[in-house]
Amino acid sequence: NAGVTQTPKFRILKIGQSMTLQCAQDMNHNYMYWYRQDPGMGLKLIYYSVGAGITDKGEVPNGYNVSRSTTEDFPLRLELAAPSQTSVYFCASSGGTATTPVNYEQYFGPGTRLTVT
C-alpha cells in the first residue's frame, strides 16, 4: 500500500512553459485535493475532487487545471508557468469509500518542489 504518490519530486520551469504534476492514491478514496505550500503561509487549496469526473475550485485556482478520470489519479496542470507559481505542491486524499463513507483526515503525498524562473 503506497498511499499517495507524486511525481516529479523536483522541477524547474521557465516562464511560460507548461507541465503536469502527477498524483495517484491506492486507498480507493473518493476525495482528492491539491494544495500549495508557501513559507509561513500554511496550505492553500488549489482544486479538489469528490469523485471521478467531479472537480471544483479551491482558494487559489488561477493558473491551474485538474481532471479526475479515475478514482486513483488526480493530475494538476500548470499552463503558462509564472514565478508566482514557485512553491511546494502537495496532493492529498481522504475517505469516502464504500467501507469508510465519512471523510475525515487527509493523507498527503511527499510533495513536488517547483521553481519557475
Added chain:
Amino acid sequence: AQSVAQPEDQVNVAEGNPLTVKCTYSVSGNPYLFWYVQYPNRGLQFLLKYITGDNLVKGSYGFEAEFNKSQTSFHLKKPSALVSDSALYFCAVRSSGGYQKVTFGTGTKLQVIP
C-alpha cells in the same frame, strides 16, 4: 468564514519537558479538528483528530489534544518532549457534514533542545 490561528511561529522546549502547541479556531456549526506534523522535505502526516465525544483525544507518538468548546481551542500536548518531535505542526478545522473545506493554520515550528 472559518479560520485557524496558531499564535506562535516557534515553540522551544527542553527534552523531557512537557510541550504545548496552541491552536484556536472559528467555524460555523460543530467543528472537526485535526493536527498534522510535517518533517523537513516531507508531506504532512496525520496525528490526531476531534470529531465528537471525549474532549481529550490521543494520537500518534504520545501526542494528545484537548478540545475546549468555550475557548474555541484545540491545543496539542505531550507530557515529555523528544528531540525527534522537532518538526512543523499544523492545526486544521472543518465544519461537520458532507464535504466541507478544511482550513489549515500557518504552522508552528517545534524545536526540542537536547
